[in-house]
Amino acid sequence: MSQPxxxxxxxxxxxxANIGPLIEGILAHAITPHLVLVVDDNSPDGTGEVVEEMMARHNTPEVTRVLLLRRVGEKGLTSAIQAGIDAAIDTHGAAIVTxxxxxxxxxxADVPRLVQVVLEGADMAVGSRWVPGGADIAHGLMARSLSWVINAAATLLISRQMRDYTSGFIAARAPLLQALRLQGDYGEYCIDLLGRALRAGYQxxxxxxxxxxxxxxxxxxxxxxxxxxxxGRKYVATIWRLRR
Ligand SMILES: Nc1nc2c(ncn2[C@@H]2O[C@H](COP(=O)(O)OP(=O)(O)OP(=O)(O)O)[C@@H](O)[C@H]2O)c(=O)[nH]1
Ligand SMILES: [Mg+2]
Structure with missing residues (x-):
């Protein structure tokens, strides 16, 4: 059977400075056929040019491994991810999008750990800092505390099944992503997506x-x-809207 x-x-x-090593790392650790699709909002620092170098290095006439979707005159994290999801599924036939x-x-190196959980049957895998084995050593006390409060409120009000509602590190099956489109501007899209997925009964x-x-x-x-x-105000409003 062919792999998805x-x-x-x-x-x-x-x-x-980050996009080159990130693409190399994802391709080096891939456990299935893997396409990397960068959605760049015409970054003035030349991120797009680095991606074009990566395309020249990794793509062959037989296999495309790296692609660039350059958006001009459009900006925003949530709409960028959604544009990437649409292209991944509709244009490239991806079965799983991360x-x-x-x-x-x-x-x-953690991408395949998420993909594996989906391959084993889950509809969506969420990279989590707040379950045993996870941690946040990136942020200072203030940012960590605010994140903890937001996530504790989401766990209490939306569902106890989840701990990291603001993860942003996701792998999901195409049908789930076709049913649930991303909403919101920034990190609150993640709370919204997870809340609606849990409510709809997805695993x-x-x-x-x-x-x-x-x-x-x-x-x-x-x-x-x-x-x-x-x-944080948008995060709180999203949690309140999704409360049980
Ligand atoms: N295409 C696109 N990407 C964005 C936009 N804003 C942020 N990003 C990307 O979204 C990701 C998250 O941004 P970060 O700056 O790391 O913000 P963050 O993770 O919320 O904040 P930190 O916790 O401080 O790292 C990065 O890959 C950014 O380059 C945007 O307007 N358009
Ligand atoms: Mg960040």
Whole structure:
């Protein structure tokens, strides 16, 4: 029996120093036929050019392993991931789609651990910092505490089945992603997706992973408390909307 195509969608904005090692790592650890699809919002730092170099290095006339979807005049994390999911399934026929941050905080060696859980029968696997074996050694006390509070509230109000609702490190089967489209601007899309998947009865499993510090470049989320509070407000609103 032929193995299913897995596509990893990589949303990037100014990840020039990270995207090359990330793509190399994903392809080196792949356990099935694997396509890497970078969705770059025309990053001024030249991330797209690095991806083009990777395409020249890894693609052959027989096999495409790396692709670039360059969006011009459009920006946003959630819409970038959704555009990648649509291309992965509709254009390239992926059976499983995974996605992750591109700052190397989510180790590429962990992608196959998520894929394996889906191959074994789950509809969705979620990289989790908050189950035994997982950890967050990337963030300071303030960011970790806020994340802990948000996730504790989500666990309490949405479902006790999950611990890391703001993961952003996901592998899922195509039918689930065709039924549940991403909603929201930034990290709250993940709370929303997991909440709706659990409610619809999909089998969702957490896989522990250790979130490590960003390799290079700048964070787009939080440099100060105000940034976190602005984003946190949307997270809280999403949890409240999905409460049992
Ligand atoms: N295509 C696209 N990607 C984005 C956009 N904003 C952020 N990203 C990517 O989304 C991922 C997460 O961004 P990060 O800056 O790591 O933010 P974060 O993980 O929420 O914050 P930290 O915890 O501080 O790392 C990275 O791969 C970014 O390059 C965007 O507007 N468009
Ligand atoms: Mg990050």
């Amino acid at each position: 195509l897995v596509c990893t969608v990589l949303p990037t904005y100014n990840e020039r 996605w992750m941050d591109c700052d190397l905080s989510m180790p590429p 969702v499993r957490e896989v522990p992973y250790i979130c490590v510090p960003r390799n290079a470049g700048e964070s787009k989320t939080g440099v100060n408390l105000w940034d976190y509070l602005v984003k």
